[in-house]
Amino acid sequence: MATAIQPPEISKPEPPADRQHSGGAGFGNFVPSGGPLRALEDSSHEATRTGIWVGLAAITMSFAAFTSALLVRQTTGTDWHHLTVPPIVFANTIVLLASSVTLEIARRRVAAYARNQGVDRLVPLRWLAATLALGILFVAGQYAAWTKLRAEGLYLASNPNSSFFYVLTAVHALHVLGGLGGLLRVFAKLRSPILTLRRSTMDATSYYWHFMGILWLYVLFVMWIKL
């Protein structure tokens, strides 16, 4: 079948540097102007962003599966007892949400630093360190919640409510630990003498971290109304 030749799809004209997928933070690239890494080609930044969204979709699906298991399990036995969620998890919630705020500030400070807007590298580093500290504090707080439940004699296998509490919080905490690993990596890259941090890495890590906050709100909501 002979068809008329079609001109190749020409890629869209590149938007100005400061408009390129800034994620709202309003920066172009992290590579400082004038530096030798200016030419570093961020050829694959889209894939990193797509990858993180796809990963978040999978995590969402897993938690949907946990939720449906919880809903089914609630109706099948006579052993469903009310579980009072340890109050410390509400404090943890504030800590996790605060870490999202510090991370967003760090992201914007990195942008300002990368664009030579008179921001010292220490500024974003400190905000990142604060995010890391808050993240660790959150996990420690979750551990305290588990300790509290254990002190009340509620273990993983005590009843379905405690089972779901431990499973949901532990799986979420594992994901948070993964996010802390990502943040550490960003931190190390920002600290290294030659700046190798890509905008896409910073963006993807922060999307993941913010999602952990949203996911926690969801988990907390489910536990609060169902357990």
Place this chain on the structure above:
Amino acid sequence: MSDASVSAVQHHAPPSSFIRKHVFSLDHKVIGKQYYALALLAVVMGMVLSWLMRIHLVWPNAPIPGLQLLSKTGAPGGVMTPEYYLSLLTMHGTLMVFFVLTNAPFAAFGNYFLPIQIGAEDMAFPRFNMMSFWMTFVAFCILVAAFFVPDGPPISGWTAYATLSAVGSDAGPGEGMGQTLWALAIFVFCIASLLGSLNFIATTLDLRTKGMTLARMPICTWAWFITSCIALLAFAVLLPACLLLTLDRVAGTSFFIPGGLVISDHLQPHSGGSPLLWQHLFWFFGHPEVYIAILPAMGIVSHILINSMRRPLLSHKVIIYCMMGIGFLSYMVWGHHMFVSGMNPFSSLVFSFPTLVITIPATIMTLIWLGSLYGSKLRITAASLFALGFLSMFVSGGVSGFFLAQPSIDIYLHATYFVVGHFHMVMGVAAIFGIFAGTYFWFPKMTGHMMNESLGKLHFWLTFIGTYCIFMPFHYLGLAGNVRRYSAFVDDFLVPLIPVHRFITFAALFTGAAQLIFLYNLIHSRFRGAPAPPNPWECTSLEWTMPSPPPFDNFGGKHVVVYHDPYQYGVKSATGDYLMQDSPEQA
């Protein structure tokens, strides 16, 4: 410091050491071949297990030499116990579904050819890609380790229904350590598959070269892309299910185990769990898994048929929309595996309807294939024969699906050989034919050597006839009331069926032996086959623009530009009757 670990990297230097080149390689082509090799190993094991079961069914008291070495308690003197029969059945199913039907058409061929067909130099995340394969390998080792633990492999089937799979060693041999290893293996396999799917999706969406719009992707690329979307959401559900199952087994929770359950005179220390919950979670994964196996085969077969017919399909777009439709509907039909589970009968009706609807896109696809074949001058090669064989198996196996989709008929047929025949043909053999077609078609590109076509055609005819001889009688057995998973014919009404079983066993041994031709062809051609030209099949997609085998960086650092739709056949051009996708020539 390179940013290769998580962020996407298109450029990486060729490795120099043996380990980085052939073992822990980041190259999608090496990883694709590794997946293929693992699938080959798994399929040989799975096939041998099926032989053992078939031999035992027909000659229940005949010792099988060497079997006692595998398990002294499971096969004393080489004669397997009924429980060990179930162990082999479980391992056969698990190996075949996860490590063959998921690995070969999707992970192996997809890894090798998806990046090339879209003009990329590698996957979006090469390290994740390497991790996916090696985690799959670890999962395989964990699963196979179940053969070597004291009480042997699990007996709960590849579906691992609770409560049998959840209560531990009280439930029988293999339900102790063996079942825990099974759950762990599938848990690891899920993570590997999630990483792989993530990679496929990001690669397809973001690494397409200039001019390679979504509409210009070959059908097999589309199939791998849609499959990766299905796999992402399906394995994300099996993963938590395996976690909860493991907790029930090792931590004493009661997600799937009801209260007051007495097994082997022991009151189980659980309460309130729901065995049905496992079935819901498992089949929410399990039914899409069927399409994870079959969609890549559909894509591969379409690609090969178009090439052999030298003309496009009647509709390129409709095939892709149908695959999307199947992928979408695959999430709404899981309950049709549970018509007899005690689920609310009204739910059966709800699941029956989309099950029947899903046959519509499947039928449209079949009609498009057949309509396109009608009147075409098909080039008969081993690859195109296996593609035709796929159509035959898909239709023959699919037709019985209409029966099983009706709850009232399914109540009779559910746990019989009818179902075994149905899914072996439509999911197992059809996908295997897709794998064979892909192997004969792409082997020259993957190795730089041609396969022997005559042996390939002989292999096709023996396999085609053999598989029909094996699986068609299964339907008859099922209609006659022969229950599946029985290791002996204890009921009077089953005794007249023994000759049918004997015929099936001979057919299975014969068909299995015919695969030795394929193995010989594969290994011999790999080392002694005639050198393959860059484009032996006069195909239009990008993998055929490069030497066979492709260089490390696929396109030699050049950014290839795509000018055409994927299937420009039957045109007049300088090359003949086809136009390569990257040819700036006008037809």
